[in-house]
Amino acid sequence: MFIQNGKQYSRGVEIDLQSRPVEGLYLHGGIAYNDSKLTSSDANTEGLRPVNSGPAWMSNWYGNYTFMKGTLKGFSLGFGGNYYGKDNIINTKSAGTFATDAYTLFNAVVSYSQKAYTCSLSGDNIFDTKYYYGGRGFITPGNLRQVIVSLKLNL
Numbered sequence: 001m002f003i004q005n006g007k008q009y010s011r012g013v014e015i016d017l018q019s020r021p022v023e024g025l026y027l028h029g030g031i032a033y034n035d036s037k038l039t040s041s042d043a044n045t046e047g048l049r050p051v052n053s054g055p056a057w058m059s060n061w062y063g064n065y066t067f068m069k070g071t072l073k074g075f076s077l078g079f080g081g082n083y084y085g086k087d088n089i090i091n092t093k094s095a096g097t098f099a100t101d102a103y104t105l106f107n108a109v110v111s112y113s114q115k116a117y118t119c120s121l122s123g124d125n126i127f128d129t130k131y132y133y134g135g136r137g138f139i140t141p142g143n144l145r146q147v148i149v150s151l152k153l154n155l
Contacts, residue, residue: 007040008050024066028080031059044092055085055102064109078109089134100139103131118152 012034019027036053038045049056062080067073083104090098106127111120128145 005040006038008036009039010034010036010053012036024068026062026064026066028063029059029061031057033057044094048091048093049088051088051091053088055087057083057085057102059083066113074113076109076111076113078111079106080108081106084131084133087134089139100132100134103129103142105129105131105142116154118150118154120148120150120152122148122150124148 012032014030014032016030017028021027034053034056036049036056038048038050040046060080060082062078064076064078066076081104083102085102086099088097088099090096105125107122107124108126109120109122111118113119124146125143126145129142130144131142132139133142134140
């Protein structure tokens with residue numbers, strides 16, 4: 001049941017920082033928090049977190065270093081990850097709460113660049129974390145470990 005002109009409270013904060021403290025080093029980190037609840041709705045959901053509001057907490061981080069001089073010039077190493085808090089799929093007083101578990105994923109990349117090309121080896125979900133994400137009543141299994149080799153030509 002839906003109530004026409006219902007009301008939802010949603011307040012949060014998002015912080016995103018990027019830095020290049022030394023030549024070749026790039027750092028990025030972000031965090032987001034959102035407090036959300038239905039303040040005027042049917043009795044079955046009033047006061048609860050809406051199922052379409054996503055996780056209350058999320059974050060990401062990434063660091064990359066590119067060698068700018070010497071015999072390793074052109075090599076680059078990167079490491080990062082993402083955190084997703086639990087995400088409500090069902091959240092009603094009559095049915096209870098069903099949510100995906102919180103999870104953290106880690107990724108890495110090694111690459112070598114020259115004027116004419118870039119060759120990369122990347123790993124997504126390198127620790128092979130089993131996770132599920134969802135929204136709007138659906139649950140989808142996340143990708144397990146992936147290793148990707150790529151070659152980019154600069155013509």
